[in-house]
Amino acid sequence: MLSVVVPLYNEEGNVAPLLERICGILESLPGKPSHEIVLVNDGSRDGTLAAIRTEMQRRPNIVLVNLSRNFGHQLAATAGLDIAQGQAVVLMDGDLQDPPELIAQFLERWQQGYDVVYAVRRKRKGESAFKVLTAAMFYRTIKRLTNVSIPVDTGDFRLMSRRVVEALKRSRERHRFLRGMVSWAGYNQIGVEYDRDERLSGETKYPLRKMLKFAIDGITSFSDVPLRFASYLGFTVSTAAFIYAIVIISFKAFHWGTPEYARGWASTMVVILFLGGVQLIGIGILGEYLGRIYEEV
Numbered sequence: 001m002l003s004v005v006v007p008l009y010n011e012e013g014n015v016a017p018l019l020e021r022i023c024g025i026l027e028s029l030p031g032k033p034s035h036e037i038v039l040v041n042d043g044s045r046d047g048t049l050a051a052i053r054t055e056m057q058r059r060p061n062i063v064l065v066n067l068s069r070n071f072g073h074q075l076a077a078t079a080g081l082d083i084a085q086g087q088a089v090v091l092m093d094g095d096l097q098d099p100p101e102l103i104a105q106f107l108e109r110w111q112q113g114y115d116v117v118y119a120v121r122r123k124r125k126g127e128s129a130f131k132v133l134t135a136a137m138f139y140r141t142i143k144r145l146t147n148v149s150i151p152v153d154t155g156d157f158r159l160m161s162r163r164v165v166e167a168l169k170r171s172r173e174r175h176r177f178l179r180g181m182v183s184w185a186g187y188n189q190i191g192v193e194y195d196r197d198e199r200l201s202g203e204t205k206y207p208l209r210k211m212l213k214f215a216i217d218g219i220t221s222f223s224d225v226p227l228r229f230a231s232y233l234g235f236t237v238s239t240a241a242f243i244y245a246i247v248i249i250s251f252k253a254f255h256w257g258t259p260e261y262a263r264g265w266a267s268t269m270v271v272i273l274f275l276g277g278v279q280l281i282g283i284g285i286l287g288e289y290l291g292r293i294y295e296e297v
């Protein structure tokens with residue numbers, strides 16, 4: 001069985017066309033695999049739920065997960081993955097930016113033995129230059145900051161095998177960066193390129209504020225570089241401070257022309273530099289341990 005999981009938040013205009021296209025492609029798949037479509041209503045405030053209920057009356061294979069409030073895209077997707085039963089599970093957006101027709105290619109790759117087939121965005125249509133640019137920068141930044149090989153320009157649109165979904169189900173963190181977690185799970189992964197379409201109706205549910213939060217979740221979930229930054233800075237600054245303190249002491253000790261008005265300056269500087277250095281190293285050591293605790297948790 002194949003599961004298609006779609007998180008939906010205020011997508012009333014997209015539900016019917018989405019199901020039309022998904023069902024169309026599923027019917028046309030070779031061998032006609034049995035399937036379910038798991039629709040997660042993420043606390044929508046418009047007619048999304050009603051639209052899903054209407055579709056459920058005429059399509060037998062829909063499973064509805066109705067969340068009690070808006071939990072956000074990643075948690076909604078997780079709720080869907082938790083309940084999906086298929087041997088292969090496709091995760092996709094509900095605004096038809098992810099073309100369902102790609103599922104056929106996903107399945108082909110899966111049958112060739114790949115555990116994860118992710119969709120790489122070759123072009124992005126109908127998105128602001130700002131979003132395209134910041135997204136491109138983000139994917140390249142996170143790639144440099146982490147050891148997990150997270151593919152660039154890749155969203156959550158992908159197919160996962162049962163064992164990958166099971167691995168995800170065992171990772172219960174609340175701040176989720178699913179695309180990274182899937183990469184982290186390992187196994188054979190491969191990308192398929194596609195052109196990302198415009199959203200069919202409605203507006204993006206990812207304003208700048210949410211994009212930033214998502215980026216921070218991604219970086220803090222998969223990199224301890226920001227945490228280590230305090231320790232690098234601490235050691236660098238305190239080494240420099242230590243050298244400078246020696247210079248100041250030498251000037252004083254050998255009477256290399258400390259001017260009259262600067263009396264008391266040397267001792268003050270030495271104390272400040274010493275304490276500053278000690279504090280930064282202290283924070284750095286805490287950072288190192290915190291990094292280890294975080295990793296173990």
Ligand code: UDP
Pocket residue numbers: 006007008009010011042070071072073074076092093094095097199203204205206
């Ligand atoms: N979404 C969701 N909960 C949210 C925000 C978004 O379930 O709080 C869904 C949304 O309905 C869509 C998918 O997540 O199916 C991706 O959102 P969107 O298309 O707005 O993001 P974008 O493509 O603009 O990055």
Ligand code: MG
Pocket residue numbers: 093095097199204
């Ligand atoms: Mg979208």
